[in-house]
Amino acid sequence: MKTPGDTGFAFPDWAYKPESSPGSRQIQLWHFILELLRKEEYQEVIAWQGDYGEFVIKDPDEVARLWGARKCKPQMNYDKLSRALRYYYNKRILHKTKGKRFTYKFNFNKLVLVNYPFIDMGSARGVPQSAPPVPTGGSHFRFPPSTPSEVLSPSEDLRSPGVFSSVGRRLARGSVSDCSDGTSTNSELEEGVGVEDRGGPGPERAFRGLLHPRLSHDSLFRAYGGPGGLGRPPPGHRVHGDPLSPFPVSPLPGPGGLLGPTLSPALSMTPGSHLPYTPSPSLSPMLGSHFSFNPEDMKRYLQAHHQSVYNYHLSPRAFFHYPNIVVPQPHRPSAAPDKPPAAHHPSHHHAPLMPTHSHSLHHHQGEEHQHPSPFKFKLQPPPLGRKQRDGSASSTGGSTSSMGSSYAASGLLTNSSSAGPPKIKVEPISDMESEEEVEVTDISEEEELLDEEGDVFAPLYPTNGSAPSTVTNGALGAIAEDDLDEDVFKTPAAPPMGPLTPTLLGLKCEPAPPMGPLTPTLQGLKSDLAPPISPGGTLCIPLKLRFKRRWSEDQKMEADGEREDAEDKKVRAEKDEAEPAGREPENGEGLRKSPSLNLGCPPPPAQRRASSELQRATAQLSLENHGAC
């Protein structure tokens, strides 16, 4: 809904709203928080701490004051500010770190996102070179947001002179300021260098290797000026790794990189699990101060390149569909030496990516594939709409509708009631732990599965055949996760998918069950799900079953791995309730798939180009933010 239909797909609102949303030109609180976090000068006030994405407000009053200044709301106080932060819970932008005062955590997964193809975990690149700084085990965030530069546009980088540097810097700097300050964007320059020191290079690198989003973060982040890095890269010197991006190396081998599309980082991976290193907050993806997503640009971009669409599928959820995508063993290969995984978090969750150990819980899936997925991607359930309450009637129109149409398309889901769009959003979820509990454990039964997941999927995949096309680009898609309900993914115009782009193919993204001609690759992927697929692409097994299996698998994994977002679960639960069966099972969260690097399709030049453009646009947008009070 929100997004214009032209392209067909939409991202969650917040995903793109950078600092300002169309309607409101003002900076959003989460952006502001990120700004503060990236500035050294505010370390005493607010700082990254703990898990990836976790930050603590050391001086609530000061933060409130700063925020008030920025918004020209002198009466602002922590109580009010915190209320605003709480609203993010449902949006899944943030969640509270329980037990720690003034500590919140960004859901970068969702935010960022997106599509990272995967990253070869196995390969060298993926390997983290440096240990992750993350001290605390991360609990949930798995994904480092990355930004592969290459992806975007190898050729033209943002970095290129004008764009990046100037933009990045600007962005970086001015933001925090208060009204007076804020307006002036330029103030300190420090950013380039110092700004993100905290994080240190370590994490970034690590990440980079992992993901390679097409548009994703990269674009986003870059725009913002990466962590200190933005400025740095001289135009000429671009390494693949791209300084800006958090990822040290790009996964892609060349420009094209491995995967064209990407997965979404959003998936939640448990930090421990997939990443050898966790991203440190400091480095965090968000380094750039602002994230901005320009919807318009995105759209264009996407439109231009269908691929993007495909990417969408790549998103975690998408993976679901493409079971085949396997990541080459993600075991953290290198990780071992440096960092003992244990370090991360012994705690429950690190879901072991390793296939090897996965419990044998799932028998079902056996056939599906051998590797359970190294990565887990947790699909997130659509965020609940806040309005459950009133919504009863209203149903939060947006969400529902969108889902129905878009998601349904994929066919996967929708068997049952494609017609009626289910409404997903039930309520907000908060991050609770309950999540896990809530989760259904037994997936075994079909129905159950269906119910729960159904919602999720539905949203994800459009029922209509065009599904594949619909997707959005991964990056966003990831983001979208949360909001699926809302409109995250709109159905796109669905480009007729006819020919998949190489990228896609490579990626194996293709989801739609009903697809016509799949490429071998795709088929292969599918096979994952469906055991009995005929070469022709025909699936012998009913979707449902397949899903179930998958679901089961996921669940297991999750169980192990853990709860990522409690919220998600909650959401699901809610959904269930809200929507009874009709949907297909899916797991929003549960699924985690591992993407594999196999894809080898180089992205089409055009695409890249587009991305670069996008990035630029994004950057510009971000610049716009600061207005005076």
Place this chain on the structure above:
DNA sequence: AACGGAATGC
């Protein structure tokens, strides 16, 4: 401290 409903403003 944290949560979240409700009303309200922009």
Place this chain on the structure above:
DNA sequence: GCATTCCGTT
């Protein structure tokens, strides 16, 4: 749509 403000509850 995104807070801001108020406020009762946990």
